Amino acid sequence: MEIKTISENKEDFMDLLLLADEQESMIKKYLGRGELFVLYDDDLKTVAVVTKEAEDVFELKNIATYEQYQGNGYGSSMINFIIEQYKNKGKQLLVGTGDDEGILSFYKRFGFTYSHTVKDFFIDNCDHEMFENGKQLRDMIYLKMDLHAK
Ligand SMILES: CC(C)(COP(=O)(O)OP(=O)(O)OC[C@H]1O[C@@H](n2cnc3c(N)ncnc32)[C@H](O)[C@@H]1OP(=O)(O)O)[C@@H](O)C(=O)NCCC(=O)NCCS
Numbered sequence: 001m002e003i004k005t006i007s008e009n010k011e012d013f014m015d016l017l018l019l020a021d022e023q024e025s026m027i028k029k030y031l032g033r034g035e036l037f038v039l040y041d042d043d044l045k046t047v048a049v050v051t052k053e054a055e056d057v058f059e060l061k062n063i064a065t066y067e068q069y070q071g072n073g074y075g076s077s078m079i080n081f082i083i084e085q086y087k088n089k090g091k092q093l094l095v096g097t098g099d100d101e102g103i104l105s106f107y108k109r110f111g112f113t114y115s116h117t118v119k120d121f122f123i124d125n126c127d128h129e130m131f132e133n134g135k136q137l138r139d140m141i142y143l144k145m146d147l148h149a150k
């Protein structure tokens with residue numbers, strides 16, 4: 001297994017990035033300014049994008065594993081790699097997600113805790129309704145991690 005940083009032709013990974021974020025126009029915006037990480041285990045399994053949001057504050061904007069490879073630990077390996085990469089670069093790592101227990105508990109395993117809520121984010125920012133496990137997504141829940149504690 002190998003995780004690489006990609007700095008050219010980042011849009012080649014758009015199919016996988018779209019799994020975590022359906023708005024291609026939004027992805028293009030943060031992909032340009034963010035760092036793209038790709039995990040290969042023989043072939044491509046997982047991607048992630050991290051942006052700098054403020055001095056000492058980074059945000060995990062996108063993480064996705066191809067559906068047929070989910071549940072094999074690739075997403076966890078990617079998050080642990082990102083924590084290692086950023087723990088000496090900043091104070092805080094944020095991640096924003098829909099209000100879904102499955103994905104929230106996935107992040108909390110790594111030490112993310114609740115930060116704040118952006119009310120109606122998915123209603124206001126998406127051109128169509130979005131669902132997770134049959135429930136319509138409305139609010140964006142932000143979780144935070146203290147990188148200095150890592
Ligand atoms: C979230 C994601 C990247 C995790 O990648 P992965 O390679 O499957 O990660 P891992 O195998 O390390 O861990 C997956 C664990 O998280 C849980 N999990 C992740 N997303 C979940 C969800 N939406 N609902 C329920 N459980 C979820 C899995 O059940 C699994 O638990 P287990 O280890 O007890 O079996 C992957 O599920 C994915 O690509 N999802 C679609 C895109 C997405 O929603 N991205 C996040 C946007 S905020």
